[in-house]
Amino acid sequence: MINWTGLFGPTLEKPRKRVVALGIDLGTTYTTVTRTEWSGVPGDTPTLDVVPIRQWTTAGLDSVPIVPSVVAVTNSGSVVVGLEATESALNGELSPIPGKNYFAATKNEIGLRRQYPRAPHGLQSPVDIAAHILKFVLAGVRESFPDDVWDRVVVTVPASFQLGQRADTVEAATRAGLSVLPNDLLDEPVAALLTRMATAPTTQGTHRVAVVDFGGGTCDVALLEHTQRAHGGVDLEFRGTSRYCRLGGSDLDRAIAVEHLLPRLAKANGVNASDWDYAGKAAVLIPSLAPVAEDLKIKLSGAMRRRVRLGQPYSDLVVHGSSDFAVTLRGATYHLDHSQISLSTAEFDRILGPYLDAERLKPRFGEYFEQGSVFAPLLEVLERTGWSSESLDELLLAGGSSALPPVADALANQLGVSVSYVIAPERQERQTEVGIGAGLQALALAISGAPLARAMSGEHLQMLAADGKWHDLIPANQPLPFPEGPVDYLSGSVSGSITSADEGLKVQLRKGPLTVFTEEVPLPAGTSIGDVFTVRTTMDTNQLVTLEIEFSNRHRHTFQIERPGTYVSNPNVIREKILELEAVVSDPDIEPDDLWKARYDLSELYTRVGHHDKAVASAEYVTKKAASASQIFDAGYVKAAALTARGQFDDAVATYEAAIDDGAIGLRFTLAYMLEERGRYTEALNQIERYLPVNPGGAAHALRGLILKGLGRDDDAESAFRVARTNLGDPATATSFERFWLTVVAKQLGDTALLTKLKASRLTAQDVDDTRGALPVLSLGVK
Incomplete structure (x- = not known):
């Protein structure tokens, strides 16, 4: 049940034309689309639908809201998306070769200059794959709502995505036929928080929350301070964002495949696993075993949650595979009987252990899967921001992998704070929680142009002067973008004068107590002591700061700083x-x-x-x-x-x-x-x-x-x-x-x-x- 009044307030009391908006969760593992609509008539309640997308399966056509973020090229040359792509790898329609005819979890590689030169034309980069997925889901929405004209579309991204990753996401949306601006990207933890606020009682005052979005391909942590506005909407400040942590449920699947199922496959067929070379394991064996591993993980997790609801321990559980398994590698076929395909709680705990180790924070970038602790991004950003776990009002869990009971138990025990879920793990719509938040944000933008979650500048951004004093470039707690409206030669500007003609201009910035930028700007030829310059500063809704220094002869230098004062380290x-x-x-x-x-x-x-x-x-x-x-x-x-x-x-x-x-x-x-x-x-x-x-x-x-x-x-x-x-x-x-x-x-x-x-x-x-x-x-x- 959506708390429309608490979120939108008087916005829904003003008559206007009908609006339709979409929120797209372009996930590493799954993609969902949430459609929101308001008639424009005061008193009418908006509607929200997670749109079922028609997909081909072995059982025929099926309309489901969860679309696997997978693209495949079948043996006949057809390009398929979603369930049809994943099932084609299981039913023999193709032998999956990642980067050539099978593309899964490619969101992890977007913005990192990754190319797939062996792939067919139009599928040779992560942007190409993302565009294919977006085109597919948008076609599904049009099939269900053929008369729609979308007034606004919001697409989610990990909070830790950098400029290049965000730009590539916008490019993928553009190729899919959408008109998406950088400001239409919504960080996934914020989307999850909006869903939580939309479905929970309204709270007053300022709250500190850590959102841990542990999904299929990334573990994203955001520290947020939010205040419910008196007349609807939320003021939101990023206080910390984790480094880009490429770690998720798909890594667990591959870890189960490599560490648990692969040795069983070798033993059952009388071979040594080390005799299989890298290409055979990476291109054939592990991709074939990963769906089996995911099936075991889902079964075991569900059984664990049932025991938890009954107040019973789950340490004795064992789940079994659904069917026999066979895979062919270089002319040899290897079999596993379904009775040999199993996973116990003890075996799962052994595999899951490194992911829940609060002491082992350094990630291991394995050949076949990532292995790192979910605590790494959380503890790093808490320490850098200066927050303690005791200062948190809430630890909010989102993403499919956070539904694993051992994950919540480990976080609660280590941090000494109770955890809550955006949507309860046992509810089927949990995989749509980020998309729902995106749909709500899109509707707010479509109605009024103002977002539900309004980004704030946070602490002062200041520049150091020769007298040792700091001067504001951006005052504290300004609504973003700053300044509002077009930037001219007066708004957002500070003037200064040169103190030395023998060396460059030293530009040193801080946000709060943290120095975030130091650089020497060369002076134009002919500059003298006392010559003036102007500093113009803007900060957009993604907290990207653009700093332009213009000298008296109109010579300019421009810098960009991503989220100054917020902890985001670059990908490895x-x-x-x-x-x-x-x-x-x-x-x-x-x-x-x-x-x-x-x-x-x-x-x-x-x-x-x-x-x-x-x-x-x-x-x-x-x-x-x-x-x-x-x-x-x-x-x-x-x-x-x-x-x-x-x-x-x-x-x-x-x-x-x-x-x-x-x-x-x-x-x-x-x-x-x-x-x-x-x-x-x-x-x-x-x-x-x-x-x-x-x-x-x-x-x-x-x-x-x-x-x-x-x-x-x-x-x-x-x-x-x-x-x-x-x-x-x-x-x-x-x-x-x-x-x-x-x-x-x-x-x-x-x-x-x-x-x-x-x-x-x-x-x-x-x-x-x-x-x-x-x-x-x-x-x-x-x-």
Whole structure:
């Protein structure tokens, strides 16, 4: 039951024309559309419908409001969306190959320059996939409401989405035929909060709430302060937004598939799971097992909730698969009888454990699924914002994955605060809760142009002047956008004057107590002390600040700052680089040398993030294609590193030896170092003594000293360390590599004076100059 009066107040008392609006939850796993309508007649109650979308299934046509966010290309070449796409992967109409003919959870890759070059034209990027899904659901809405003209459409995004991700979402909506502006994007936690407020009793005063939206593909946390306006609507301030946390129910499904079902499949068919290579597992086995895993997870979660409602424990539950399973990989068919497909509470707890570990906050970017704690984004943003769990009025859970009883239990126990749901987990419409909030926001915009949830600027955004005082660029608690209406040369501006003609203008901003921006702006030619400039500042409803500095000669500099004062860290840099390189190596026109370099870089990056199977596959390519001496060296190194990370040390040694035989003599040092680390001192000594005649440098003598010490030859070791000390030279001019080995030598010889010099040299090497420039003289306040 929607509390229309509490939300809209007198807005519904003024006559106007009929309005129709849509709210679209473009989710990672599912997409829903909520249609809202008001006749425009005072006294009439608006209507809200979550629109059923007609979809093909194996049982025929079915109209359901939940559309899987999946696009597939069948063996016949047809492009299908939703249930038809997911079922085509199960009924043999296609062998799903992610990025080629099967596209699921691609929202995780939107805005990250991901490409799918093996896909058909029109399906080669996350934007293409999102546009296909939007076109599909909009066609379903038109089928149900053929006479509609939509006055406003709102599309939801994770609160942690950055500019590029938001821009790509708008682009997808545009390609689908919608007229969506950046201000028509609504953060998913805000949409969930609106749904909660629409279905709960009206509250007075200001409330602090943490919304944890743990869905199919992301875990999104927003700290919000909201105040119910006296005449309807909500004033809303973002106080903190979590980093982009690519973690959701689809990762749980794949974790169950990889850690639980894949070993069972191997054992039942008399094979070793390690014999299946990365491509076979990633492209065939795991995508085929993931729906089975999801089925088990849903069954077990439902059984748990039934026990909870009855006040009974659920630790003894076991659920079973719905049918037998078979999958074909390279001509071999592997079977699992339905009696072998099961999941117990204990088995699920083991898999779920890392996701609910409040101590293990660092995510693990696995090859086949993400593994990280749901506490990571929540505790990080609470700490950064300065909030404690005791300061929260409510911890609100949204998203399908938060319906798992162990999730709510873990959050409540760790934080010591009661949790509530936007919509109770047992209610079927729970998967529509974000879309409902979007529909309500869209209706408010369609009726009055004013949103239900009105973003506020929060604390002052200020600029530092030469006198040490801070001057407002944006005053505290301003309705957004700021300023309202068009920006001219007076609104939202501060004037200043130059204090030095010899260095640039230092621009330093803070929001509340937090410095959010520092940069030196170069001065135009001919600038003199006392010359004036103007700073114009705007903040849009997505809290994007645009800062324009105009000098007296009309020369301008423009900066943009996303959500200053709000904690949002960027997506993992290594992951973004991997996505970029994966697109590069898929380019059919790439030059061979460029391809070799990209595959080499990928192998290194895969090893760093723990994608060992991928790392070895890329390393084998660069080893096979290595031509020059430097490539043979690099290929041997990167392949051995990948094999070592995967636990195949003997294979890594063999790789080093093969590269050395091919002329990569420098790898003897690396091999000796690896052998010494593992206590294989005799083998290590053999390698380093064969290396020293080629390169008798200080590092080699230092390593020889470590090896001799490991063999118990302490006098010989000391002699080697003293030779190394002489050869390595002065710490002040040493490279970082040389400083490392100088530190080893100093510790082994007990040379405290050398250690002191090394510390000083490191401090000098790591010094980073503060942003240069001269602070300006500023006028008071905002004009």
